[in-house]
Amino acid sequence: MRLNKYIAHSGVCSRRKADQLIGQGQVTVNGQKAECGYDVKDGDEVSVAGRIIRPEKRLIYYILNKPEGYITSVDDEQGRQTVLDLMPDIRERIYPVGRLDYNTSGMLIMTNDGDLAYKLTSPHKDIFKTYVAEVAGLFLYRDAEKLRRGVDIGGYVTKPAEIDILRQSESTSRVEIRISEGKKRQVRRMFDAVGHRVLKLERTAIGDLKMAHLRVGNYRKMTANEIAYLKRL
Numbered sequence: 001m002r003l004n005k006y007i008a009h010s011g012v013c014s015r016r017k018a019d020q021l022i023g024q025g026q027v028t029v030n031g032q033k034a035e036c037g038y039d040v041k042d043g044d045e046v047s048v049a050g051r052i053i054r055p056e057k058r059l060i061y062y063i064l065n066k067p068e069g070y071i072t073s074v075d076d077e078q079g080r081q082t083v084l085d086l087m088p089d090i091r092e093r094i095y096p097v098g099r100l101d102y103n104t105s106g107m108l109i110m111t112n113d114g115d116l117a118y119k120l121t122s123p124h125k126d127i128f129k130t131y132v133a134e135v136a137g138l139f140l141y142r143d144a145e146k147l148r149r150g151v152d153i154g155g156y157v158t159k160p161a162e163i164d165i166l167r168q169s170e171s172t173s174r175v176e177i178r179i180s181e182g183k184k185r186q187v188r189r190m191f192d193a194v195g196h197r198v199l200k201l202e203r204t205a206i207g208d209l210k211m212a213h214l215r216v217g218n219y220r221k222m223t224a225n226e227i228a229y230l231k232r233l
């Protein structure tokens with residue numbers, strides 16, 4: 001990026017004023033007085049009147065409908081596909097907020113807003129996440145009652161959950177579950193604890209945010225209202 005643009009993007013002054021400051025010798029790059037047409041490179045340290053400056057980052061927010069078969073880290077030692085492979089047009093460095101298992105599909109927030117990501121994944125925030133699980137066997141009301149009260153998932157008793165049975169049959173059942181925690185493989189372990197293996201799992205909402213008809217594998221920009229809602233949480 002041109003030096004005058006870099007200075008303007010850092011909120012110091014306009015590009016024209018930046019040119020004046022460069023001309024007056026008030027701007028240095030890596031400790032050396034800078035020239036007007038200089039192209040700033042990654043790793044350059046730019047100072048104006050002795051203070052280091054950095055361009056303000058444009059914060060971006062997306063909702064991705066993650067398919068099964070993708071991991072939610074930004075790179076993988078085993079060479080598996082990551083959620084970033086689904087967003088090749090996004091040039092900024094973004095990353096997923098929280099995680100979904102390789103075999104889980106559904107809603108994922110992708111952003112470069114580190115503060116928001118940190119806040120949303122804090123264990124002290126009770127943000128409800130909604131999942132729809134396809135489980136093995138006939139899921140009964142008494143199973144739902146156990147999940148509502150909390151179950152032991154191996155040395156940890158889960159907080160109360162909200163459960164809605166969407167479909168029951170002898171072979172498989174469909175259950176909506178809302179939890180405010182995010183222990184590793186928590187939903188699968190909760191259903192295991194009541195004797196129903198999860199066959200398919202999809203996250204359908206984060207707090208009040210929904211995907212709104214996003215096809216699996218697609219993503220969309222979050223609306224200003226959605227971003228404001230997340231920041232208020």
Ligand code: URA
Nearest residue numbers: 101104185186187188
């Ligand atoms: N619970 C799980 O078991 N898996 C997920 O991916 C998310 C929640």
